[in-house]
Amino acid sequence: MSRRIVLLPGDGIGPEVVAATTKVLDAVGDFTYEEHLIGGAAIDATGTALPDETLAACRDADAVLLGAVGGPKWDSTDPGRPRPEQGLLGIRKGMELFANLRPVRPLTALLDASPLKRERIEGTDLVVVRELTGGMYFGRKERTADSALDENAYTRAEVERIARVAFRAARRKVTNVDKMNVLEVSRFWREVVLDVHAREFADVPLDHLLVDNASMQLINAPSEFDVILTDNMFGDILSDEAAMITGSIGMLPSASLGEEGRPGLFEPVHGSAPDIAGKGIANPLATILSGALLLRHGLGLSDEADAVESAVDRALERGLRTPDLGGDATTDQATQAVLEQL
Ligand code: NAD
Secondary structure: OOEEEEEEEEOOOHHHHHHHHHHHHHHHOOEEEEEOOOHHHHHHHHOOOOOHHHHHHHHHOOEEEEEEOOOHHHOOOOOOOOOOHHHHHHHHHHOOOOEEEEEEOOOHHHHHHOOOOHHHHOOOOEEEEEEOOOHHHHOOEEEOOOOEEEOOOOOHHHHHHHHHHHHHHOOOOEEEEEOOOOOHHHHHHHHHHHHHHHHHOOOOOEEEEEHHHHHHHHHHOHHHOOEEEEOHHHHHHHHHHHHHHHOOHHHOEEEEEOOOOOOOEEEEOOOOOOOOOOOOOOOOHHHHHHHHHHHHHHOOOHHHHHHHHHHHHHHHHOOOOOHHHOOOOOHHHHHHHHHHHO
């Protein structure tokens, strides 16, 4: 039976990299696609960044593939204007995607593209598990002429379920990252993580780092990490920092998951790259690799996911380089190079 994938191309390079990815998915399986609006494109067409019918279609799908949203056209400091990012926050909340997984694994062929020394990053294979629907980004907001407030709150249930995702994803250990020396919410977070660990995952090694130290260790010794478990805001920052280990943000995929049996959302870590949109030179590999995560975590097709990932590895080994990696391959040429290896 053909599996139903909802496509949310979004803005900027989003449509270019999503189109590249459906070509790759079609080479490994039989899928039907349904395209819907999100972000700036949705604001232009409907006045809102996340139309109801988009959310309904996503909840109904087997999996969702997203490009990126946003761009200067919709930038505004007026809190009353709709913003493309509301589409992202809204869909995460609406699909109850509380866990964001960002694998960071520098590909051998790209070791020298990283701003870090080769010997420092060799052997890195980590996953940032970020809580995605709680904390400061979703807390109560207040604004007066002279002050502003973003509330940072977590419930026990929210911390427990993200901790479970992290412990299940662990191969060697889990490193919990918080700021418990300063924040009450972090002291609570750590207490709940320790509790879940003791009750359900006592056999998984667990350590803890304060977020400031973690941000240094990630550069100093990235290969020491396996699973990094952290909250919404710290995870946002640390996963972009981890992104630089691979040398290009154009390489990093992500998976956002909810409760088991519900559709997940798969998207590249990068944004809509307005500076290169429409030029046909966007690196499609982060989205193609997100397609691999979709196959594995979204549809349970592990062999197909492995095939896509190793085709990307081989294409790079044979010299594929888009401009962000120092080469001159176009989006189409990069897609063809991956297809040839499948
Ligand atoms: P960005 O990731 O869009 O771009 C940062 C830099 O990386 C740019 O120079 C861009 O050209 C380059 N880049 C990004 N993806 C690339 C790719 N696939 N191939 C080659 N080069 C690539 O981040 P930004 O410039 O901070 O944000 C641009 C817009 O995207 C903003 O409106 C922002 O809000 C939005 N954004 C969206 C998401 C998302 O949809 N998930 C994430 C981050 C930013």
